[in-house]
Amino acid sequence: MNQTFExxxxxxxxxxxxxxxxxxxxxxxxxxxxxxxxxFSPLRPELAGMIKPGDMIVAGKNxxxxxxxxxAPEVVKALGISCIVAKSYARIFFRNAINNGLxxxxxxxxxxxxxxxxxxxxxxxxxxxxxxxxxxxxxxxxNLMEILDxxxxxNAMRKKNGL
Amino acid sequence: MGMTMAEKIIALAAGVKETRAGDIETVTLDKLMSNDGTTxxxxxxxxxxxxxxxxxxxxxxIWIVDHNIPADSPKTAASQKKMRxxxxxxxxxxxxxxxxxxxxxxxxxxxxxxxxxxxxxHTCAYGALGAFGTGVGCTDYLYAMVTGQSWxxxxxxxxxxxxxxxxxxxxxxxxxxxxxxxISANGANYKAMEFGGEGLKTLNMADRISVCNLCVxxxxxxxxxxxxxxxxxxxxxxxxxxxxxxxxxDDAVYSEVIxxxxxxVIPVVxxxxxxxxxxxxxxxxGIHIDEAFLGSCNNGRIEDxxxxxxxxxxxxxxxxxxxxxxxASRAVYKQALKEGxxxxxxxxxxxxxxxxxxxxxxxxxxxxxxxxxxxxxxxRNFKGRAGHKDSxxxxxxxxxxxxxxxxxxxxxxxxx
Amino acid sequence: MAHTLIEKIIGNNVNxxxxxxxxxxxxxxxxxxxxxxxxxxxxxxxEMGFSKVWDPDKIVLIYDxxxxxxxxxxxxxxxxxxxxxxxxxxxxxxxxDGICHQLMTEAGYVKPGDIAFGTDSHTVTYGCVGAFSxxxxxxxxxxxxxxGQLWxxxxxxxxxxxxxxLPDNVTxxxxxxxxxxxxxxxxxxxxxxxxxGDTIDAMSVSSRMTMANMAVxxxxxxxxxxxxxxxxxxxxxxxxxxVKSLRPDPDAVYAKVMEYKAEEFVPVTACPSLVDNxxxxxxxxxxxxxxxFLGSCTNGxxxxxxxxxxxxxxxxxxxxxxxxxxxxxxxxxxxxxKDGTLDILSDAGAIITTPGCGLCCGRGGGILSxxxxxxxxxxRNFLGRMGTSKVNIYLASPKTAAATALKGEITEME
Numbered sequence: 001m002n003q004t005f006e007x008x009x010x011x012x013x014x015x016x017x018x019x020x021x022x023x024x025x026x027x028x029x030x031x032x033x034x035x036x037x038x039x040f041s042p043l044r045p046e047l048a049g050m051i052k053p054g055d056m057i058v059a060g061k062n063x064x065x066x067x068x069x070x071x072a073p074e075v076v077k078a079l080g081i082s083c084i085v086a087k088s089y090a091r092i093f094f095r096n097a098i099n100n101g102l103x104x105x106x107x108x109x110x111x112x113x114x115x116x117x118x119x120x121x122x123x124x125x126x127x128x129x130x131x132x133x134x135x136x137x138x139x140x141x142x143n144l145m146e147i148l149d150x151x152x153x154x155n156a157m158r159k160k161n162g163l
Numbered sequence: 164m165g166m167t168m169a170e171k172i173i174a175l176a177a178g179v180k181e182t183r184a185g186d187i188e189t190v191t192l193d194k195l196m197s198n199d200g201t202t203x204x205x206x207x208x209x210x211x212x213x214x215x216x217x218x219x220x221x222x223x224x225i226w227i228v229d230h231n232i233p234a235d236s237p238k239t240a241a242s243q244k245k246m247r248x249x250x251x252x253x254x255x256x257x258x259x260x261x262x263x264x265x266x267x268x269x270x271x272x273x274x275x276x277x278x279x280x281x282x283x284x285h286t287c288a289y290g291a292l293g294a295f296g297t298g299v300g301c302t303d304y305l306y307a308m309v310t311g312q313s314w315x316x317x318x319x320x321x322x323x324x325x326x327x328x329x330x331x332x333x334x335x336x337x338x339x340x341x342x343x344x345x346i347s348a349n350g351a352n353y354k355a356m357e358f359g360g361e362g363l364k365t366l367n368m369a370d371r372i373s374v375c376n377l378c379v380x381x382x383x384x385x386x387x388x389x390x391x392x393x394x395x396x397x398x399x400x401x402x403x404x405x406x407x408x409x410x411x412x413d414d415a416v417y418s419e420v421i422x423x424x425x426x427x428v429i430p431v432v433x434x435x436x437x438x439x440x441x442x443x444x445x446x447x448x449g450i451h452i453d454e455a456f457l458g459s460c461n462n463g464r465i466e467d468x469x470x471x472x473x474x475x476x477x478x479x480x481x482x483x484x485x486x487x488x489x490x491a492s493r494a495v496y497k498q499a500l501k502e503g504x505x506x507x508x509x510x511x512x513x514x515x516x517x518x519x520x521x522x523x524x525x526x527x528x529x530x531x532x533x534x535x536x537x538x539x540x541x542x543r544n545f546k547g548r549a550g551h552k553d554s555x556x557x558x559x560x561x562x563x564x565x566x567x568x569x570x571x572x573x574x575x576x577x578x579x
Numbered sequence: 580m581a582h583t584l585i586e587k588i589i590g591n592n593v594n595x596x597x598x599x600x601x602x603x604x605x606x607x608x609x610x611x612x613x614x615x616x617x618x619x620x621x622x623x624x625x626e627m628g629f630s631k632v633w634d635p636d637k638i639v640l641i642y643d644x645x646x647x648x649x650x651x652x653x654x655x656x657x658x659x660x661x662x663x664x665x666x667x668x669x670x671x672x673x674x675x676d677g678i679c680h681q682l683m684t685e686a687g688y689v690k691p692g693d694i695a696f697g698t699d700s701h702t703v704t705y706g707c708v709g710a711f712s713x714x715x716x717x718x719x720x721x722x723x724x725x726x727g728q729l730w731x732x733x734x735x736x737x738x739x740x741x742x743x744x745l746p747d748n749v750t751x752x753x754x755x756x757x758x759x760x761x762x763x764x765x766x767x768x769x770x771x772x773x774x775x776g777d778t779i780d781a782m783s784v785s786s787r788m789t790m791a792n793m794a795v796x797x798x799x800x801x802x803x804x805x806x807x808x809x810x811x812x813x814x815x816x817x818x819x820x821x822v823k824s825l826r827p828d829p830d831a832v833y834a835k836v837m838e839y840k841a842e843e844f845v846p847v848t849a850c851p852s853l854v855d856n857x858x859x860x861x862x863x864x865x866x867x868x869x870x871x872f873l874g875s876c877t878n879g880x881x882x883x884x885x886x887x888x889x890x891x892x893x894x895x896x897x898x899x900x901x902x903x904x905x906x907x908x909x910x911x912x913x914x915x916x917k918d919g920t921l922d923i924l925s926d927a928g929a930i931i932t933t934p935g936c937g938l939c940c941g942r943g944g945g946i947l948s949x950x951x952x953x954x955x956x957x958x959r960n961f962l963g964r965m966g967t968s969k970v971n972i973y974l975a976s977p978k979t980a981a982a983t984a985l986k987g988e989i990t991e992m993e
Contacts, residue, residue: 015853019964020962020963023941024964025236025941028615028652030652041963065764065798068697068716069615088765090765090798091769092700092713092715099718100718143730153721154626154627157721157722158627158628161627161628161725233937233944233946234945236966237948237967240966244948244951260901453654454654483674487647496925497922497925500916501922506913514675516647516933517933522647529648530649530650530651532658550648550654
């Protein structure tokens with residue numbers, strides 16, 4: 001998980017709730033791929049179509065607040081988002097993202113500094129380099145790293161079940 | 164040479180003394196009903212297609228939101244808002260959430276002798292009060308709304324002479340399905356279906372509305388019943404007077420006369436996917452169902468709910484069956500509440516919905532999914548009518564629908 | 580060592596002394612899967628390779644978001660959940676009985692001291708009976724179905740003390756909205772809210788449910804109330820020593836203590852489009868309203884319907900306004916039928932729909948369109964939640980909702 005990568009930045013604000021990430025109307029579509037076009041649609045209907053695999057999201061506080069819908073982190077991951085850097089996360093979204101192997105980084109400063117469309121260099125567990133400045137980031141607790149390392153909770157459970 | 168009821172009502176509306184099947188008359192409409200299925204389209208045409216748009220007589224317009232209430236999507240919400248705003252602006256009588264349009268019309272507006280256009284095919288229901296109701300599209304509706312008038316080809320009439328009475332356990336719903344099965348889905352194309360005879364007196368208003376309402380499924384332009392004391396009693400109860408009571412002359416010319424002995428009718432079912440695919444209900448025993456629907460402009464009146472409640476009282480809906488019970492109007496809901504009928508259905512595990520078109524319309528509440536089967540008191544069983552294109556709808560009486568909901572498969576009340 | 584209520588509940592479950600920050604694996608007493616999430620949960624469960632569920636009697640399946648179905652694919656969720664229930668012997672299936680969070684306590688599943696998880700964020704509701712419950716995603720739920728366990732971090736606790744008598748036009752909804760406004764939507768993230776004080780003691784379990792239900796809107800992991808005699812009566816259990824032990828210790832350590840005087844509360848509303856955008860109703864008075872929604876797991880209970888009926892009795896809602904009433908469960912619908920509440924509401928012009936999530940989940944039940952305004956008693960007013968992103972959603976109490984319906988503009992009960 002510690003491979004450094006560069007990513008183009010999309011900037012979102014505070015309190016990006018799960019209804020914004022994926023409205024209820026599209027929750028029951030059969031596959032996550034079917035849901036992709038509607039991600040973030042109440043706020044920025046064009047965004048899902050513009051995100052390219054490998055891009056990152058930088059957001060304000062309380063990202064993912066609201067419902068327990070796991071389609072929210074799944075659809076973000078399906079869009080190819082490499083990581084989210086937010087000031088803070090709502091707890092259910094946080095767990096769901098980790099369980100799906102979506103990298104979440106908490107940082108309180110980057111959001112105020114970035115401009116959409118720029119790129120940043122991310123080294124998970126260590127730092128983010130943006131515009132010549134280094135932003136330190138923390139590593140996740142061990143039990144979560146185990147899930148991430150297994151590639152998400154499904155794989156962790158498969159291992160447990162001897163598969 | 165005498166005239167039929169249809170000819171007489173059209174003559175009245177056209178201001179002529181006499182008219183005959185085959186004539187084309189310019190008529191002045193008495194009322195114009197429209198619902199949220201299409202009104203937004205009419206408004207768009209009114210606003211965009213017509214020079215100097217005006218409404219001939221807003222007092223004749225009655226607009227009713229019943230199909231998707233409460234709204235299930237931003238799109239339907241927007242079309243309802245358009246309708247509500249327009250009605251408010253132009254002083255049009257407006258109902259929202261008060262019931263299925265035809266039931267609201269019967270309770271509040273329809274008078275014997277009137278000629279009424281409705282932007283909905285089941286407008287022929289109004290014949291139960293001796294009014295000529297017929298369904299029209301948006302363009303016809305718009306023309307009538309703007310000019311107050313329209314043209315009509317005077318229909319031929321098939322006369323149904325009813326005699327005897329329905330046996331216990333047989334309902335008007337069975338009667339009309341049975342008739343449609345007999346004359347076929349286009350057996351009355353362009354024609355009026357006129358009902359009279361001694362047997363008519365054995366049918367209450369709910370029965371009559373149910374029969375007239377479904378005549379369009381035989382292709383009829385309208386349905387008409389002789390106005391008798393039962394009809395006049397209903398009218399008085401609802402505080403209205405007739406426009407005119409017309410009766411076909413003894414020497415009126417009919418395209419066909421069909422005698423029906425009500426005692427010969429048995430419980431029937433219309434199988435997927437045609438209303439005239441009618442067989443004895445007993446031939447469908449054992450067919451698995453996922454959903455049952457008791458409601459609609461055809462069978463959502465208090466009498467229908469009573470018939471269902473009597474069967475289900477003390478019993479339970481089959482565990483995996485969704486049994487939707489939808490009173491046809493607020494008045495019906497209230498009456499059912501007072502009589503303890505709602506309680507009976509709720510205790511049994513049915514789903515009581517607010518008065519609306521529900522799954523009969525198939526685009527709002529209670530739609531069925533792929534491969535699912537519905538038994539319904541609704542008006543139609545066309546392919547995909549109740550939801551997914553690969554689903555199945557059987558039409559039957561309130562009693563048969565309720566019995567089937569209890570059993571989880573098609574059955575009749577006497578088999579429980 | 581002294582403990583807060585949530586520490587006690589978790590400690591009892593894992594049978595050891597816990598403190599905030601500890602990561603522990605709890606044994607799950609109940610889990611709830613709703614209809615939206617059922618197919619996704621089942622798929623993950625199968626991917627994980629389990630051959631049986633850990634305990635079919637502790638699993639509850641509830642169909643509520645898609646009832647009545649508005650899209651042709653909705654009933655697939657019922658069928659897939661039914662097939663799963665049949666395959667694994669799950670008998671606790673509620674297909675048409677009401678909203679999941681109402682049923683989990685109403686139908687006698689969750690009791691004081693239990694630990695429950697659900698595939699819906701408002702699973703926090705069961706804190707009303709002194710249980711620890713919270714929402715999780717479907718992957719974690721799949722894991723629980725197979726193992727009966729879940730790791731959690733023991734949360735810090737924010738204590739909220741409220742004492743005194745609430746004004747007549749204020750309900751527990753106003754109280755929790757005000758608290759969320761004070762905390763902000765992320766102010767209690769990862770933490771437990773613990774409610775206490777004589778105002779809370781005086782509240783019905785239903786009123787407490789409203790508050791527990793909305794704890795998640797401040798980001799909280801849960802919102803808990805120490806069980807009392809009322810709780811036990813509601814749950815149909817004895818008020819014994821075991822229940823009595825579920826109280827915070829007097830010297831428990833809190834991350835924060837908030838003190839409120841009940842008399843100082845006023846009717847408030849969460850203005851578009853954030854739950855913490857709280858203003859006194861008097862400040863937005865006069866805002867024209869197109870629709871009023873009374874229902875949801877937050878405020879669709881009998882006392883909520885009765886409160887509205889009291890205001891609407893013998894009157895009629897404003898012309899062209901729609902008022903939609905969606906009782907939270909079949910039981911509540913029946914009670915409201917029998918005591919005349921539905922009769923009054925129907926006379927006043929309300930549209931009474933079938934019990935379920937209705938409008939709150941945005942898939943039916945009164946969706947709105949651009950430029951329309953709704954006053955709703957549910958728990959979220961997020962952008963686009965009830966239609967397009969141009970719908971204005973104000974969250975308020977049943978009393979404010981009913982008063983607003985009468986007037987056609989936002990107003991508080993006089």
